[in-house]
Amino acid sequence: MSKNKTISAHRISSDRIDQLHEISGVNVYACYQCGNCSAACPAVEFMDPTPHQVIRKIQLGFIDELTTSETPWICAACITCTVKCPRGVDIAKVMEGLRQIVLRSDFEHGHLCDIDEKMRKKLPQIALIGNFRKTIL
Amino acid sequence: MELSYYPGCTLKANAKNFETSALAILQHLDVTVKELEDWYCCGVCFSQTQDNLMQQIAPVRTLVKAKESNRRQLLALCTMCFNTLKRAIEFIKNDKEKRDTIHQFMDREDTKFYGDEVEVIDILTLIRQIGLDKLKAAIVKKAVDLKVASYYGCMLLRPQEIAIDSPDDPVIMEEIITHAGCENVYFPFRTECCGSYQIVSEPEIVRERARKIVGSAVKNGADLMVMLCPLCYYNLDEVQRDIQEEDATFQPLPVLYFTQLLALLMGLKPDLQDFRLHAIDPRPVLKRKGLL
Amino acid sequence: MKRVGVFVCHCGINIASTVDVSRVVEDLHDYPGIAYIQDYKYMCSDPGQNLLKEAIKSEKLDAVVIAACSPTLHENTFRLAVQTVGMNPYNCEIANIREQCSWVHKDRTVATEKAKRIIRAVVEKALLDESLEPIKVPVVRKAVVLGGGIAGIQAALNIANSDYEVILVEKQSSIGGRMAQLSETFPTLDCSQCILTPKMVDVAQHPKIRLLTYAELADVSGFVGNFKVKIRQKARYVDWDKCTGCGLCIEKCPQKVASEFDQGLGKRKAIFTPFAQAVPNKPVIDCDNCTYFKTGKCRVCEKLCPFEAINFVETDTYIEEEVGAIVVATGYDVYPVLNMGEYGSGKIPDVVDGLTFERLLSSSGPTGGEVRRPSDGKIPKEIVFIKCVGSRDPEHHFPYCSKICCMYTTKHAMLYKHRVPDGQPYIFYMDVRAGGKGYEEFYQRAQDEDKVLFLRGKVSKLYQDDDKVVVCGIDTLSGSNVEIRADLVVLAMAIRPSKGIEELAKLLKISIDQNGFLTEAHPKLRPVESLSAGIYLAGCAQAPKDIPDTVAQATATAAMVANLFAKEYLLHDPIITGVDEELCSGCGLCVAVCPYDARKTNREKGLVEVNEVLCEACGACAAACPSGAAQQRNFTDEQLNRMVRAILTT
Known part of the structure; x- marks a missing residue:
């Protein structure tokens, strides 16, 4: 992870931000950091950084911190953040964008064969497919 | 129709x-x-x-x-x-x-x-279109003081452009429950995510969610909880068993599909449903309330 | 042919860097119709104007064209200048070669060519310009002020103190408005009613003010200086000429209703005055809630009134007045909590809006100034204030900042702390906007002296849990989600223009902006005028603002009114669209398209007639007229044709 905290014109306009924008289609610059996404997020206690911090770090160009963090994988795309946002920032799509950046260089996050056989039989199909859709390119 | x-x-x-x-x-x-x-x-x-x-x-x-x-x-x-x-x-x-x-x-x-x-x-929208009066007329069983917690989850309410009701303060399930002759329990977590497919890779998130959602419904006096999503159902029914294993003081709450409750209230044959599939057995409360 | 002089301005390098000015002068020198042409570095400067005046005299010019910046800037300057040497100002024209040429082009050759064509076109216009005299209109020196809150009160008093008559119209039975509901005011914490009521009394006693309460504007016609207004006096069912305001009827009335003035916290009677210091202090009967009106029985007030003032058969009446100016000061409403699903949709009794909390703090309020929560009357020990509720939320509610909430919420927390010293106030905020005299200091005092805990972030939801309201929010400064079990929650709801503003705006033919507030003529330079002449705007009807700003704006409207009334006649721009009676067939097409009601069909004569004062010279009628009878002065079809030809000719 980059520990370099220098902010520069180069960093805050990096290709990685463009890439994220291309995948997600979200304009993160509308965010004014009210924090409502984090306040409402049902999984926030498992996240570091939290959703509003994710958006801020993108604005600052600290994308590496996000692609190496667990936050996007904790997100279950419940879309609460998106409906809460007063500025129309689709945070759920940003989370997906971050996951895609990782997956597009690494194909898989987590291992399907790790799922317990007994569990796999019991789980509803939508749980399994939903999970695959998130963790495999 | x-x-x-x-x-x-x-x-x-x-x-x-x-x-x-x-x-x-x-x-x-x-x-x-x-x-x-x-x-x-x-x-x-x-x-x-x-x-x-x-x-x-x-x-x-x-x-x-x-x-x-x-x-x-x-x-x-x-x-x-x-x-x-x-x-x-x-x-x-x-x-x-x-x-x-x-x-x-x-x-x-x-x-x-x-x-x-x-x-x-x-x-839900379909039932509204059929008509709440028609629904009311189809109800033949009178539940005895049955307090129902309606759980919406995410997928009917978010994002806004496909929401069937207000994402913050929906009423449609409660409206139908009222017409079906039961009492509503408003609990603050009724629109919050159950943890969804995280049950596969991060089950502790789901356990935490289930504990909050079920706990809040119980605290507000619910006899049972109804919902419309098979994944929420799994996370809020099956997972209660795991919570019980960890925490003996946890008070479980029977969970039904919304339509299961309506079928019972309409007096449709109970053996149409397989109550053995429920992790938290709803039969005791259903019997107590006169629905079985 | 008229002798037209052309003066080309360099505007420093603003024009000259893109337009080759000497080339323009050289090439236009022999243009037919140009008798004289000259350039100068700054035409608007004193030497530039002198040069213009000298040339008019020495060259015996009949008209001049100044090729310079936009006419919105210096047309007036040059027209005044030519007048001093005896030229009719309407013979002075501006050719805009800056905003419409040099500023928008880079290529010098192209810009120079375009500048020449613009100048040629305006020269063609100047050749056919007529000398015109402004239209004189007499002024009715009486104003009507709509709304009796602090804005309307201030405007009315100031106009009246200039010795002009004022009619103050208020829809409630008493003046006072929102300010009368407030407890204490930031940043000085002086009692709101104590500073307001003397002004209310002044209004009542002022010989130049006619106070019409429980009344509203029903219709308006006419134009600046000459409006006709029709005011509906709602039936009060109490003859105020007989009533002495003794209050016996109120005391004995058996019907209790939630008090609007106390935001529903306290009760009033069906016959009532809204509050103790009401002006006029005379009651009205609320016929929707009166037992007699509902059941046909009761009439207790009628039996008891020693002056026989009760009159159950009273009906609405109408008052017609002529006025020269209108001040709109209709104030604001608070966006209802009902709209906030995440904050309980108004169903949680201990979640209230800021105005309700004012009543809980007010010594004249339902709790006598003790902070007691609505559900069980307990004194809240932990209290949460949430700012920006509905404001700054373009996605769900309103994009704008309601402006007053930062300060009044800080004040609420502070006053609460003074009343409940062992209590803890929390404020959720996104930004603190404390721009104003003494405001920042006030905000700092709340933090360091009164230990108000400011939490930076939004509250995502709240809910009732036992007898507490659980507030789920975030403090983004620490990055922590926080949960507070509060006894009472106060929401700083968005400010909305008061109900009925759209109908009123339609009636007055003034515009409202995308957020529903009345639109000022210019956001900086004409902030108290509407776009319709003679109609002025004060207070929160125009935009959210606090008391000092409201008073300043109201005072400004009074200055505008006094300014208008100081003249015997109003001068109306003579550039209007008339009717050539020879050509007009009375078809009425122009009447239908006129947005200002300036044109009327005279059926007897078979002609259209124009009210020159109402005409704003938009030209819609001239475009619609099939026969060419509607010609705009100094913008005739012939002038426009020649201008177009001059532009198109290389």
Whole structure:
């Protein structure tokens, strides 16, 4: 992870931000950091950084911190953040964008064969497919 | 009234109680549903990316089938299917360029889908359309002081453009419950996420969610909780067992599909439902309240 | 042919860097119709104007064209200048070669060519310009002020103190408005009613003010200086000429209703005055809630009134007045909590809006100034204030900042702390906007002296849990989600223009902006005028603002009114669209398209007639007229044709 905290014109306009924008289609610059996404997020206690911090770090160009963090994988795309946002920032799509950046260089996050056989039989199909859709390119 | 019906994978496998009870109450309300022929998985999660159209193909294929059925309305019982299909319609309607790309890709289909031809409908909205008075008239059993916690989850309410009711303060389930002669329990977590598919890779998140959601309903005096999503159902029913194992003081709460409760209230044969499939056995409370 | 002089301005390098000015002068020198042409570095400067005046005299010019910046800037300057040497100002024209040429082009050759064509076109216009005299209109020196809150009170008093008559119209039975409901005011914490009521009394006693309460504007016609207004006096069912305000009827009335003035916290009677210091202090009967009106029985007030003032058969009456100016000061409403699903949709009794909390703090309020929560009357020990509720939320509610909430919420927390010293106030905020005299200091005092805990972030939801309200929010400064079990929650709801503003705006033909507030003529330079002449705006009807700003704006409207009334006649721009009676067939097409009601069909004469004062010279009628009878002065069809030809000719 980059520990370099220098902010520069180069960093805050990096290709990685463009890439994220291309995948997600979200304009993160509308965010004014009210924090409502984090306040409402049902999984926030498992996240570091939290959703509003994710958006801020993108604005600052600290994308590496996000692609190496667990936050996007904790997100279950419940879309609460998106409906809460007063500025129309689709945070759920940003989370997906971050996951895609990782997956597009690494194909898989987590291992399907790790799922317990007994569990796999019991789980509803939508749980399994939903999970695959998130963790495999 | 006749409409197409899209069951989705889970209703044919792990959520049989949902399908049988839903189809039974609709029949009882004179609604004919015709299952789509040769349907596909909807893809479960609507694609959140802008640049990957492959993931849109699955729901669009299903919508093509629905269009070919020549019935305008398509009932999706599973809320995840509902969400994915309805968002796919919005997507196809609003992005002409990407729609064209998808059309070009789907060259084996004879029918092209433009978005306006099919309306995806959930069962709550459908019941409203059938008429709450008609529903009321179909209720034959009087539940004894039954306090019901209606759990919405995410997929019927978010995002805003496909929401069937206010994402913050919905009323539709409570309205139907009132007309069915039961008492509503408002609990603050009724629209909060259950943890969804994180049950696969991060089950502790789901346990935490289930503890909060169920705990809040219990605290507000609920006798049972009803819902419409097979995944929420699993996370809030099955997971209660895990919580009980960890925490002996945890007070469990029976969980039913919304349609199971309506079927009982309509006096439909109870053996239509398999109560053995429930992790938290609802039979004691159903007996106590005069529904079994 | 008229002798037209052309003066080309360099505007420093603003024009000259893109337009080759000497080339323009050289090439236009022999243009037919130009008798004289010259360039100068700054035409608007004193030497530039002198040069213009000298040339008019020495060259015996009949008209001049100044090729310079936009006419919105210096047309007036040059027209005044030519007048001093005896030229009719309407013979002075501006050719805009800056905003419409040099500023928008880079290529010098192209810009120079375009500048020449613009000048040629305006020269063609100047050749046919007529000398015109402003239209004189008499002024009715009486104003009507709509709304009796602090804005309307201030405007009315100031106009009246200039010795002009004022009619103050208020829809409630008493003046006072929102300010009368407030407890204490920031940043000085002086009692709101104590500073307001003397002004209310002044209004009542002022010989130049006619106070019409329980009344509203029903219709308006006319134009600046000459409006006709029709005011509906709602039936009060009490003859105020007989009533002495003894209050016996109120005391004995058996019907209790939730008090609007106390935001529903306290009760009032069906015959009532809204509050103790009401002006006029005379009651009205609320016929929707009066037992007699509902059941046909009761009439207790009628029996008891020693002056026989009760009159159950009273009906609405109408008052017609002529006025020269209108001040709109209709104030604001608070966006209802009902709209906030995440904050309980108004169903949680201990979640209230800021105005309700004012009543809980007010010594004249339902709790006598003790902070007691609505559900059980307990004194809240932990209290949460949430700012920006509905404001700054373009996605769900309103995009704008309601402006007053930062300060009044800080004040609420501070006053609460003074009343409940062992209590803890929390404020959720996104930004603190404390721009104003003494405001920042006030905010700092709340933090360091009164220990108000400011939490930076939104509250995502709140809910009732036992007898507490659980507030789920975030403090983004620490990055922590926080949960507070509060006894009372106060929401700083968005400010909305008061109900009925749209109908009123339609009636007055003034515009409202995208957020529903009345639109000022210019956001900086004409902030108290509407776009319709003679109609002025004060207070929160125009935009959310606090008391000092409201008073300043109201005072400004009074200055505008006094300014208008100081003249015997108003001068109306003579550039209007008339009717050539020879050509007019009375078809009425122009009447239908006129947005200002300036044109009327005279059926007897078979002609259209124009009210020159109402005409704003938009030209819609001239475009619609099939026969060419509607010609705009100095913008005739012939002038426009020649201008177009001059532009198109290379």
